Amino acid sequence: MIPLKDSNPTERFPIVTVLFMAMSILVYLYEVALGEGRGEYFIGAFALVPARLFHARRSRGHYPQG
Numbered sequence: 001m002i003p004l005k006d007s008n009p010t011e012r013f014p015i016v017t018v019l020f021m022a023m024s025i026l027v028y029l030y031e032v033a034l035g036e037g038r039g040e041y042f043i044g045a046f047a048l049v050p051a052r053l054f055h056a057r058r059s060r061g062h063y064p065q066g
Helices: 015-034 036-046 050-059
Strands: none
Touching: 015 036
C-alpha cells in the first residue's frame, strides 16, 4: 500500500528530490527533441549497460577468470 499521509510532518522542503525530478525531465525532453536516430545514439552513449560495466572490470583483472 502507498501511504497517503504520515504521522511525523516534514520540516524542510525536499529540494534534492525536486532537483532529481527536474533533471530527469530535462534529460527526457532533450532525448525526445533529438529525434529517433540520434535519441537512440544518446541512450547508447550515456546509459549504464551492465555487460559493458562487468566486461571492463573483468578485463582489468578485478574478477578471477573462471
